[in-house]
Amino acid sequence: MAENSGEYIISRCGQELAEELRAPGLRRASRRRRLSCHCLAVTASALAAVGLASEASRSFGSSCAASRFLPRLRIQLAAGKAGTNGRLPPTVAWGPPPEELPEELPDLEEIAAEAPNLRLGVLRNFLDLDEAALLHRLVHHPLAWEVKDRHSSLAFKHNVRRVEAVLRESARRLYAKLLCTAWAVDHRLWRSMRPEEYVLPQIEYIEYDVEKIGGEGGIGKHTDNGSLVSMVVLISDPADFEGGLNSFSGPPQRRVPLKPGDAVFFYGDKCEHWITPVTSGRRVILQMELQQSPQRLAKEQEEQRKAAGSRGGEKSRRGGDKRGRR
Numbered sequence: 001m002a003e004n005s006g007e008y009i010i011s012r013c014g015q016e017l018a019e020e021l022r023a024p025g026l027r028r029a030s031r032r033r034r035l036s037c038h039c040l041a042v043t044a045s046a047l048a049a050v051g052l053a054s055e056a057s058r059s060f061g062s063s064c065a066a067s068r069f070l071p072r073l074r075i076q077l078a079a080g081k082a083g084t085n086g087r088l089p090p091t092v093a094w095g096p097p098p099e100e101l102p103e104e105l106p107d108l109e110e111i112a113a114e115a116p117n118l119r120l121g122v123l124r125n126f127l128d129l130d131e132a133a134l135l136h137r138l139v140h141h142p143l144a145w146e147v148k149d150r151h152s153s154l155a156f157k158h159n160v161r162r163v164e165a166v167l168r169e170s171a172r173r174l175y176a177k178l179l180c181t182a183w184a185v186d187h188r189l190w191r192s193m194r195p196e197e198y199v200l201p202q203i204e205y206i207e208y209d210v211e212k213i214g215g216e217g218g219i220g221k222h223t224d225n226g227s228l229v230s231m232v233v234l235i236s237d238p239a240d241f242e243g244g245l246n247s248f249s250g251p252p253q254r255r256v257p258l259k260p261g262d263a264v265f266f267y268g269d270k271c272e273h274w275i276t277p278v279t280s281g282r283r284v285i286l287q288m289e290l291q292q293s294p295q296r297l298a299k300e301q302e303e304q305r306k307a308a309g310s311r312g313g314e315k316s317r318r319g320g321d322k323r324g325r326r
């Protein structure tokens, strides 16, 4: 196995990373030197983050400065589909640094529920005006792309652009703040993220613009399937729209009015949520979901299949009456 091939790197990073790197594609592409600079940089930083900095620079050259990325992020290259310039930026995994504990979050307001998984966390003034302005600018960047991936059974009227790649590349401090805070909130409220596992962050700029949509905006009751931690931050002025109140199933059912910059965190996969219709104006939010790894999802589904089998063929949770968003 040649030292500088993707295969070598993959063998050093272990089976899980190999799957995420989609080994054959990476090997072919790196041999022909046809991976985009962006992909190379992400790959290089992935290697640096798992302690293979010298391999990263040997394999991809010093032009892909691994140090451009936050060293505490464990990064992996995942699937790329058609999108920006015919390719979507790769999904990049994140895992909490094993040796660090999350911040204490003294300002976190906890909103109780009967079941621990339905607890909510609110951080007032989580993002400031400059951070909101940065988001309004970056959403027009070529690394942000439009998605239409909501489940067909879900009632929604809004426009969505994915921004995790542009945040990772151009607003690293903000990107790290979102992830580290979500990790800390999870640690306090649900402990759904396991320290040795990674998550796949999906960050979306979502706009409900009644004029643009040609009617009321909104999203019906749903769960964010596979999301261990979901976050919604209001980044427009409530004076600019009517309706759009964040609501969560209980017991007890809760409504969480947000002011600009306020964030609400919830266990997306478990806690049903929706907003009241946006009846006029324009409401904009930043939403983040920390999706569980495909390995964990497969394991969970297998356990559910087994449990359903032992209960005599009852439908699995995901195959039941959940209104999955995707």
Ligand SMILES: O=C(O)CCC(=O)C(=O)O
Residues within 6 Å of the ligand: 206, 219, 224, 232, 246, 273, 274, 275, 285, 287, 325
């Ligand atoms: O607009 C919101 O506040 C919530 C959006 C949401 O839950 C979603 O897009 O999954």
Ligand SMILES: [Fe+2]
Residues within 6 Å of the ligand: 222, 223, 224, 273, 325
């Ligand atoms: Fe949602």
